Amino acid sequence: MRRLSVYLVFVVFCACGTADEMAKPGKNPSALLAMGADSDAFNRSFSQLLTDYFALKEDFIAEKDSLPLNNTARAMVVSADSLALGELKADSSLIETAKTYTLGISAELKGLTGESTLDGKRKSFQILSEQLFDLTRTVKYKGAVIYHMYCAEAFSDQGANWLSNNREIRNPYIPKKQLNCGTVLDSIDFRQKK
Numbered sequence: 001m002r003r004l005s006v007y008l009v010f011v012v013f014c015a016c017g018t019a020d021e022m023a024k025p026g027k028n029p030s031a032l033l034a035m036g037a038d039s040d041a042f043n044r045s046f047s048q049l050l051t052d053y054f055a056l057k058e059d060f061i062a063e064k065d066s067l068p069l070n071n072t073a074r075a076m077v078v079s080a081d082s083l084a085l086g087e088l089k090a091d092s093s094l095i096e097t098a099k100t101y102t103l104g105i106s107a108e109l110k111g112l113t114g115e116s117t118l119d120g121k122r123k124s125f126q127i128l129s130e131q132l133f134d135l136t137r138t139v140k141y142k143g144a145v146i147y148h149m150y151c152a153e154a155f156s157d158q159g160a161n162w163l164s165n166n167r168e169i170r171n172p173y174i175p176k177k178q179l180n181c182g183t184v185l186d187s188i189d190f191r192q193k194k
Helices: 002-023 029-036 040-061 066-081 092-114 118-139
Strands: 146-151 160-164 183-188
Touching (some): 040 160, 092 118, 118 183
């Protein structure tokens, strides 16, 4: 038993020493940053996905009829399905995770178009918002700051989240009653600081 304890202490000590060596910066840190940059094709495709999402959010704020909402959702399906994940500079497991989120986003958008009520469409939008938030964090999109918003009063006080491209609260769930209801929960900012 004592030998096992000594062995574990030795392993922990060695692991700590190795971590310190690995944490030292390389000779050319700017080369590492350049290697981590995603391709223009990926950034353009992800930017289009976000643009379509924000247009859908604005449709909910304006409480548009089903036809405009469905058209915007269909445009976002095209953006999700054509997301250039092959251009993402990441390991294969991260790309597979991103593909899973993308498939979920596309499926939820198709479900949203099939909903017959505005409330049903908003519930799909809530799920879509969470999937897009997770996708954005997974791929570490560097093109813009994305804000994760929350309103506790949405869906009869069950609460709901959405994403925004600015800090201004514009609630897509109860816009006529409480357009400014909500708080910023989090922000995603992977832009490189200069």
